Amino acid sequence: MLLHHLIYESQATHPFTEEELADLLRKARETNEEKGLTGLLLYAQDGRFVQVLEGNVDEVHELYFMHIARDPRHHHLTLLADGRLNHRRFADWRMGFRPATPEALLELTGHFSTADATFLLPVLPNLPSPLLDKLLDYVQYTVSHPVLEEVTH
Template sequence: MYFIIYTSYAAIDFNDDLLKSLLIQSRDRNKAMSITGMLFYFDDTFIQLIEGGEDEVKLLYQDICNDTRHKRVITLKQGERSERYFTDWSMGFKSINNNELDTVEAYRNLQAPTKLSDSAFFNLLKLIAA
């Protein structure tokens, strides 16, 4: 199982309707490609984990990098896993506010992704997915 975790910034103003549209589009495509994952959106920032077959994940990620709704796409982590993190989610989603993230180490480290540890990021995933 291959995964990529990335962050990017919204190049457009995402209101609730645009976020819903993005989610529907993503879920349909991900399901067709056997990709699962989780998308977080806060403060004009996206963090996403996508997972599946290596070719499919890399193709989707290339499309994300070329998507004009994103800017400054940064790869945080990528590699092989023995199993999926999100086995049943074609695309989980949560929009959160800054107050929920004030004490989360991974959020504070987003501006320096090379310092982002696996444990810090997955603590962020656990917080948001709860």
């Protein structure tokens, strides 16, 4: 199977409570397990999300375009990366989670000016690996949130 990944950022329409985040992650993990997807969700106190999805291209695109992009709990979706993947970066997580500060998310994605989609054109061939690598490094060197962390069997 050819692997694919998609990374987006969005803004919650209201700040999520811990209970809302736990429910979101539970449902995401169930869906991802059914569809063979893996990934990561970062959430900052200002309501900003950054999410990585990995798996079969059809499953990734269906989930993003048919469900996530239509979810009324967030808006201002910006697609940061969408392309082939040599190997899963978040293979152990149906949907990993890390809390983030707004400053950390800006540092992770801030090297892109997302106000205009043309920011992708000059870097598109090189985009997936550097951003995925930055997100993986962030996860490895930040403290997990025990209540929202995925339990592996």
